Amino acid sequence: MTASDDAPISTDRFMFGRAQRWLHWSMALLIFAAIGLGIVAAYYPSGQQPRQGLLELHKSIGFTILALLVVRIVLRLISGEPPYRRPLGHLTEMAARAGHLALYGLMLLMPLSGYLFSGAGGYSLPWFGLFQWPRLVPRDHALSEWGQVLHDRGAWVLGAVLALHLAAVCWHQFVKRDEVLSRMTGRASES
Template sequence: MLADETTAYAPLLRRIHWATAVLFIAAMLLGFYCGLQPPGTSPRRELLEVHKSLGMTLLFLSILRLMVRLATRVPPEPSSFGAPVRIAARLNHAALYVILFAMPLTGYAFSSAGGYSLKYFWTFSWPRLLADSPAIADAGEVTHDALAWLVYAAVALHIAATLWHAVVMRDGTLARMWPRSGNGRG
């Protein structure tokens, strides 16, 4: 089922959503894989550069996403949304937004304060805004690693809820965020 323009999110927001989803899952999988590898080894070092670059890309994409989200109309929720579903959806979306900002910021904090590379896709280095500080680096790393488990849970819940709405409820929830709208303009 495709949504029309009255029941779908703005086309730009839908595009940003799917770009964010792809980059987020790639960063998540790279981070998980690198966490399983011994420190200082190859390809861990190289993959962490990609992971961090994806994180910074996601931070700026999330800022853009939030601006577009605040500037555009939110389509009405499907009639199948009862109060518990509405509350659960809003809580999960809030958690995802917090994660989209917290993960790159905590990653940046521990990389900056820990003296690690701040290269962006091997092109330029982000400014080091935090002085070398083992305490800040450790706190940032612990927070980043702890939030990773929240990431796995929130993303799994979001995907499960999307599949439930698409396959079981068939209520058009997925169509609201699908990249193309019913009129072909999206």
């Protein structure tokens, strides 16, 4: 087949699909918003405004992330990952795999631990003022505290892994000058 030598087709082969790219960027935006709102809310006293309002928005965004994550994982399992145009090398590829897996795990841990914290604590489980998510966990102070510890620690780990993720992208883009960023932007790279 000579089609593999054709430029547009061979470029696409090395990129994530449109839906995967859309999910990556919209979820990245929502995750940055959730982190920002969570941190700002933590500075205000409990049970009062503006903390309550900020947390309502934070939780709603968190639930949205969880719903999108389900779609994203299904899509990822179906579509897989595009090959790298220039192989990364065994160690770098293992590190990228481990980092991406950790990010998927943290995208799951954060909403679930937040849900445990708020659900077991008897707090609200809102979605943008439209409805409340069902409370599937018993009201239990100790369980809620577990959720809080997981959520707090998870937030630090997410921050650290995310910093590594962004540092790795910068390293590829500005030091190695390869096409890794374009795999997720969908823009063809000449290099």
